[in-house]
Amino acid sequence: MSSSFRDLVFPKSFEYTTDGQNLPIEFYLDVIPLSKSIHLKLGYFSSKALRLLSCALAQFIYRGGTLNIVSNHFVYGEDRALFSEDSLLSEELDLKNLVHIKSALTTSEEHFFNCLKYLRKQGRLRIVPVMLKPARMTHFKQGVFTDHFDNEIFMDGSCNFTANGLLENAETLSVFRLWASTFEQSKGQGKKSEIEAILNKENGQYRYLDESQLLDAVETLGEDKSLVELLANEAKLLEASSDKFFNISRKLKEAAANLEKQIEEYNETPRFPFETGPREYQKEAYSNWKQNDFKGIFLMATGTGKTITALNCLLNIYEMEGYYQSVILVPGKTLLKQWIGEAKSFNFRNIIPCSSEFKTWEQDLNKLQSNLRFNKKKSFVLITTYTTFSSEKFQRYFTKIPSPALLIADEAHAFGSPKLKTILEKLHIERRIALSATIKRQFDEDGNQAIEHAFNSRHPYTYNFPMSKAIQEGVLCKYDYFPHFVQLNEQENEEYYATSKELLKYFDFETNRFKDSEYVQMLLIKRKRIIHKAEDKLRVFKSILAKHKAKYKTLSFSFVYAPEGDYESEDTEQKNILDEFIRVYETNYPNYKAHAFTGKTESRDLTMQHFQNGIIDTLFSMKCLDEGVDVPRTELAIFCASSGNPRQFVQRRGRVLRKHKDKHVALIHDMVVIPPPPSDPDTFRFERKILKDEIVRVVYFASLARNYSNVMSLFEPICKQYQIDLYGLQDEIEDFQ
Numbered sequence: 001m002s003s004s005f006r007d008l009v010f011p012k013s014f015e016y017t018t019d020g021q022n023l024p025i026e027f028y029l030d031v032i033p034l035s036k037s038i039h040l041k042l043g044y045f046s047s048k049a050l051r052l053l054s055c056a057l058a059q060f061i062y063r064g065g066t067l068n069i070v071s072n073h074f075v076y077g078e079d080r081a082l083f084s085e086d087s088l089l090s091e092e093l094d095l096k097n098l099v100h101i102k103s104a105l106t107t108s109e110e111h112f113f114n115c116l117k118y119l120r121k122q123g124r125l126r127i128v129p130v131m132l133k134p135a136r137m138t139h140f141k142q143g144v145f146t147d148h149f150d151n152e153i154f155m156d157g158s159c160n161f162t163a164n165g166l167l168e169n170a171e172t173l174s175v176f177r178l179w180a181s182t183f184e185q186s187k188g189q190g191k192k193s194e195i196e197a198i199l200n201k202e203n204g205q206y207r208y209l210d211e212s213q214l215l216d217a218v219e220t221l222g223e224d225k226s227l228v229e230l231l232a233n234e235a236k237l238l239e240a241s242s243d244k245f246f247n248i249s250r251k252l253k254e255a256a257a258n259l260e261k262q263i264e265e266y267n268e269t270p271r272f273p274f275e276t277g278p279r280e281y282q283k284e285a286y287s288n289w290k291q292n293d294f295k296g297i298f299l300m301a302t303g304t305g306k307t308i309t310a311l312n313c314l315l316n317i318y319e320m321e322g323y324y325q326s327v328i329l330v331p332g333k334t335l336l337k338q339w340i341g342e343a344k345s346f347n348f349r350n351i352i353p354c355s356s357e358f359k360t361w362e363q364d365l366n367k368l369q370s371n372l373r374f375n376k377k378k379s380f381v382l383i384t385t386y387t388t389f390s391s392e393k394f395q396r397y398f399t400k401i402p403s404p405a406l407l408i409a410d411e412a413h414a415f416g417s418p419k420l421k422t423i424l425e426k427l428h429i430e431r432r433i434a435l436s437a438t439i440k441r442q443f444d445e446d447g448n449q450a451i452e453h454a455f456n457s458r459h460p461y462t463y464n465f466p467m468s469k470a471i472q473e474g475v476l477c478k479y480d481y482f483p484h485f486v487q488l489n490e491q492e493n494e495e496y497y498a499t500s501k502e503l504l505k506y507f508d509f510e511t512n513r514f515k516d517s518e519y520v521q522m523l524l525i526k527r528k529r530i531i532h533k534a535e536d537k538l539r540v541f542k543s544i545l546a547k548h549k550a551k552y553k554t555l556s557f558s559f560v561y562a563p564e565g566d567y568e569s570e571d572t573e574q575k576n577i578l579d580e581f582i583r584v585y586e587t588n589y590p591n592y593k594a595h596a597f598t599g600k601t602e603s604r605d606l607t608m609q610h611f612q613n614g615i616i617d618t619l620f621s622m623k624c625l626d627e628g629v630d631v632p633r634t635e636l637a638i639f640c641a642s643s644g645n646p647r648q649f650v651q652r653r654g655r656v657l658r659k660h661k662d663k664h665v666a667l668i669h670d671m672v673v674i675p676p677p678p679s680d681p682d683t684f685r686f687e688r689k690i691l692k693d694e695i696v697r698v699v700y701f702a703s704l705a706r707n708y709s710n711v712m713s714l715f716e717p718i719c720k721q722y723q724i725d726l727y728g729l730q731d732e733i734e735d736f737q
Contacts, residue, residue: 005034005151006179016157016173024159024173025052025166029255031153033059037066037146039195043139045071045127046162047079051112053166054105055255059262061105061119062098063148069127069161070198072138075214078109082116082127083211093118096275098266102259128199129214130206138206141173144192152178154188270318273308273345281473282309285463286316294431296462297412297455299439301470302654303632306435307342309463310408313433314381315346317406323377324348325405327398327429329389331414333357334604339383339410354384354394361388365397376402386414390423399428406431413439415454416447424454432456438650443513467654468704476657479666481705483698483714484544486536486673496675497683499527504686512689531673532563532641533577538584544638544669545588555592557611557663558636559619560585561652581640582620592617632658639670649697665706672698677721688722695719696729 008030011022018024032038033056050057060067075083093115094100104115119125132138143155157173159165176187197203272278278286282305289296300306318324328343330336336355343351352368354361361384371378382401388394407427409415412434415424434455441447452458470476488496503523506515514520541560549555562581566574578596585594595616601607610616612633619631622641637656639649656666672694678684695715702711712726719726 003034004149005031005145005147005153005177006149008034010175010177014175014177016175018170018172023251024157024171026251027155027173027175028053028166029056029251031145032056032065033063033258034147035060035065035145036063036148036150038068038143039145039192039199040067040069040143040161041138041140041191041195041198042070042143042161043072043137043141044074044160044162044165045069045079046076046164047082047113047116048076048163049161049166050116051105051109052163052252053255054112055102055252055259058098058101058105058259061095061101061115061124062262062266064095064124066124067119067126068195068199069125070138070140070195071127071129073129073131073209073214074137075129078113080211080214081113082120082125083129083214094275095119095122095124096271098263102263126199128201129209130198131209133205133207135207142191142195144188144195146192152188152192154178154184154191156187267347268349270315270324270347272312272315273342273347278308278312279305279475281463281465281475282312285309285465286313288463289313289433290316292456292462294406295456296432297434297436297439297452297457298463298465299436299461300463300465301467301476302437302651303476303658304465304470304654305475306410306437307339310410310433310435311342311346311348314348314406314408317431318379321377323379324381325379325402326381326408327401327405328381328383328408328410329386329412329414330383330410332385335410336383336385337605343381343383348379348381350378350380352380352382354382355388362393362397365394369397369400372400372402386420390419395423401429403428403430405429406433408433408435410435412436412451412455413441413447415451416441416444421447421450424450427454437654467650467657471657471704475659476654477659477663477666478706479653479657479668479704480707481668481670481701481711482544482707483670483672483702483711484540485718486534486540486671488530488534488673488675489536492530492534493675496527496530497678499523499530500678500686501680501683503527504682507686509685529565533565533567534673535567537563537640537671538580540671541581541638541640542584542588545585548636548667549589554617555589555636556614556617557633558617558638559597559611559621559631559634560638561640562620562622563641564622578620578622585618585620594618594620597621631655632660633663634658634666635663636667637669639668641671649701653701668701668705670698670701674718688724691718691722692724692729695724695726699726699729 011020016022016024016027032053038060093104095118101115104111106112116125120127130138141157141159141161145153145155154176155173156176157171159171159173160169165171176184178185178188194203198206201208285298285300286309289298298306298309300309314324314326328339330339333355336353336357340351340353350368352361352364354365365382368378368380368382384394389398407429409432413436414420415434432455434451434457439448439451439461441451455462467476471478503514503520506517506520506523507513508515514524545555548558560581562578564577566576567580568574578598582594582596585592593616595607595611595618597604597607597619598621607616607619608631611619611631634656637652639652653668656668674691675687678687695718698711698715702708705711715726718724
């Protein structure tokens with residue numbers, strides 16, 4: 001297919017006539033698909049002319065074309081809606097999907113009009129009815145067509161832009177190329193500006209009409225061709241003896257065949273999944289990555305579209321080179337499935353998932369290697385978990401992947417682990433993207449340096465999109481943050497301080513680190529369990545639910561991060577903590593539906609769908625919502641426990657802040673265990689260090705919340721008691737970013 005007006009073959013006379021070999025409809029069918037803008041200065045106009053040209057019009061709309069029409073004051077009955085502001089279509093149509101556009105233009109009259117109404121709403125269809133002053137009818141048949149290379153054609157003739165005018169009347173149409181001879185240029189010079197002036201109601205020779213001033217064209221001209229006559233009755237055209245009808249039918253079939261060819265190419269071509277295209281920050285990320293020799297770390301807040309940003313880089317590679325090859329690494333099976341969905345949304349093909357869940361992955365990689373021997377530019381997208389990626393089986397295939405491929409490492413902090421770090425150091429793939437909301441590994445500077453070296457990026461990294469910026473730009477929603485103090489009971493307090501005093505023997509205040517031993521690790525786990533399992537959390541949990549229900553009249557669209565493990569007692573049997581939190585919820589609110597979301601949950605996708613649809617009101621989890629699970633509908637989150645790792649809190653908060661059309665602000669409740677200050681000076685000093693780390697986390701959470709001042713005032717008495725400078729924690733807060 002031609003891409004420019006200059007590629008078209010026009011009649012030698014540059015005339016299209018009803019009684020000749022080149023019909024007026026042929027001009028429109030050839031020129032409309034290549035046009036970027038069309039400016040028509042008409043007398044009579046009928047939408048059925050557009051319907052007749054629907055195969056050409058579909059390609060014009062898909063490529064972003066704008067149609068501008070000046071018409072007279074006669075309107076066909078069904079077209080009146082196109083002149084009314086009240087009838088503009090409110091629903092969204094995907095104008096980047098050629099299949100959807102074709103369906104809208106050709107399946108039914110209602111769909112066709114909906115498409116035209118939506119084009120009007122989007123500013124891509126303008127129709128301005130006019131009369132020449134004082135009250136003269138306009139009867140022009142002119143137009144200026146502009147292609148995507150700014151070549152222009154001026155059209156002039158006798159042919160009304162109606163179905164009758166294109167099909168039955170004896171008409172003529174002349175073409176002037178504005179890049180050709182001086183004569184042709186002079187014919188069309190200034191015509192586009194003249195039409196624009198009328199469209200903008202700047203030409204004083206015209207009266208600009210509203211809907212109430214339009215007259216019924218049927219009374220003057222009779223009915224224009226019906227849909228059945230235009231499209232469904234081609235057999236009648238073929239049977240007609242006239243060459244004219246045969247040629248019309250032939251040209252319509254050629255246009256339909258060309259559209260089907262375009263749709264076939266469309267179905268095979270990768271593209272950005274949203275009509276609006278990538279956001280500015282996603283374009284900036286690609287630009288920075290390209291300038292950094294196609295390597296880099298994208299440090300992006302959870303919920304800001306890291307996946308889309310990385311796949312947009314792969315799309316840009318395809319647009320440069322005509323093919324794509326990528327290996328994508330993810331932490332687990334849930335994220336693997338999400339990446340498959342996102343890759344499909346870009347229309348990438350030959351997606352090969354590799355994990356224990358996909359039993360044929362070795363066969364698929366064998367087949368891929370065979371294809372690559374014959375075609376080094378074979379497109380593919382491999383998506384695998386870090387566990388499978390690090391296996392000897394996968395590495396045998398991976399080392400043969402072409403080096404120009406793109407490696408995308410999601411949650412790339414995982415690459416710092418000893419086994420993966422060894423692979424990272426020998427990586428042969430040249431193009432690399434590391435994605436993370438929290439790239440720094442806690443207490444692992446060697447791992448951090450290995451990641452930064454492999455991806456050729458150091459702080460502030462190739463692209464940095466922090467949560468503060470995401471909230472400010474409306475990518476994530478605003479939130480209120482409510483910390484709640486949890487007290488240890490007498491037994492928990494005794495166990496806690498006994499453990500702390502033992503740990504104190506192995507703590508170096510100069511390095512702020514514990515001695516490396518299994519015994520220390522055992523004590524740290526024991527103390528963490530005391531904090532996790534504090535019984536007072538159930539009381540605080542009930543209080544949060546009661547106050548929220550009283551204020552907002554609902555508990556829907558909430559999720560709870562519950563502590564792990566079991567409650568243990570000498571008098572009673574063990575009770576699972578997650579189950580106890582669910583029991584408290586269901587006992588107090590029997591009309592609300594709660595559901596656990598853990599590694600053992602069956603039909604996880606269905607469970608999440610029920611939550612999004614409001615069938616399940618509240619989800620209870622421990623860790624399963626930490627990485628890769630999208631819960632944009634969540635309005636209320638209650639954090640009852642955490643690992644103490646900054647990454648976990650940052651990711652959890654990002655999940656809550658994802659945007660949803662029915663959500664305006666998120667509410668986050670956070671349980672903070674505050675042991676009473678010990679009297680022993682050394683233990684106090686030790687506990688002060690532990691509490692300070694926790695308060696740093698709280699202050700960071702509060703720093704971006706709408707109620708920052710309230711949170712800070714809440715912690716002032718505690719910080720004073722523990723001799724902590726609450727407003728001087730900025731350096732420590734930066735570790736969370």
